[in-house]
Amino acid sequence: MGTMPLTPADIRNKKFHTVRLRPGYNEEDVDALLDRIEATLVALEGGPRTGPLLTADEIRNSRFRTTRMSPGYREDEVDDFLDLVVADLAGRGLGQPAAPPPLPPRPGQDGPRPPHPGQGTGYADPRRPGPPPGTPADGPRMAPQDIREKRFATTRLTTGYNEQEVDEFLDRAEYTLEVLLQGRPDRATLSSAEVERVQFATTRARPGYDPAQVDHFLDELAEEFRRYEHP
Structure with missing residues (x-):
């Protein structure tokens, strides 16, 4: 595809080889990400927008389950293709994601802890009015x-x-x-x-x-x- 911008069809028609006797990426996980990438490209081309636009950083930080002794996509092929997608989206100005909502403070924790690479800031914010939706009512027991x-x-x-x-x-x-x-x-x-x-x-x-x-x-x-x- 050279330097031509990616199109929704490039994503929709992309095929990867599968592996069985060595680790591979879970096919459902990869396909779900490709669906979101395709939806982002559709929106960028003026089509309907069905959700938030993906950014290059979000794709770069994506993780997939790995398979063993069951079919999975070849990891190197997926990684190489996603590198193209990352470069494409970054070139369109979609490099950095919006800041995710901060984590609620861990019990007994006075200040923020360092972030884990590639997984958001993870900072506690005392100004936050309450925990995110879906957080157990009695608060997290594990961090x-x-x-x-x-x-x-x-x-x-x-x-x-x-x-x-x-x-x-x-x-x-x-x-x-x-x-x-x-x-x-x-x-x-x-x-x-x-x-x-x-x-x-x-x-x-x-x-x-x-x-x-x-x-x-x-x-x-x-x-x-x-x-x-x-x-």
């Missing part, structure tokens, strides 16, 4: 920082959970809790049911996270997500 700073004991002589898989899953969980606290459940990439069903590869004769500790924390995490799903 994204609790997930980010969670540590588990490691095992060597007994079975443990694959550390990389657990860490990647917790990255998604942290992002999900971040957007839930911002009152943006439409951007969540995990549900309580998915937290309850997740399974990790196990390790033997090499370091792995203590399964009992991980399972206990996942129970707490699922319960926290459930409070936003059924306030």
Whole structure:
């Protein structure tokens, strides 16, 4: 397509190869983002506007669930195409997103905490009149920082959970809790049911996270997500 601006048809007709025996991007997640990109381009061309316009930064910070042993889009192909979309939207003046609503303060927290890269500011704002819609009435019990700073004991002589898989899953969980606290459940990439069903590869004769500790924390995490799903 060279330097020609992207069109809605370019997005609608884009196809990616699928993989099965190595990690890939969840097809539904990618397709949902492409639908929003197409809608943005339609609006930019003077067509009907069906929602907020996507920005280059929002696409750059998008995250997809990964697949294992089931079909998924090739990650490099998706990433390369989204780089084109990012450049296109930035060239049209859609570089920076509007500031997201601030997170409510964490209990006992006097000031703002540093942002997590690529996931919004996450600053507490004492001027905010109340929590975002969808926040449990009794307030959050867990903060994204609790997930980010969670540590588990490691095992060597007994079975443990694959550390990389657990860490990647917790990255998604942290992002999900971040957007839930911002009152943006439409951007969540995990549900309580998915937290309850997740399974990790196990390790033997090499370091792995203590399964009992991980399972206990996942129970707490699922319960926290459930409070936003059924306030």
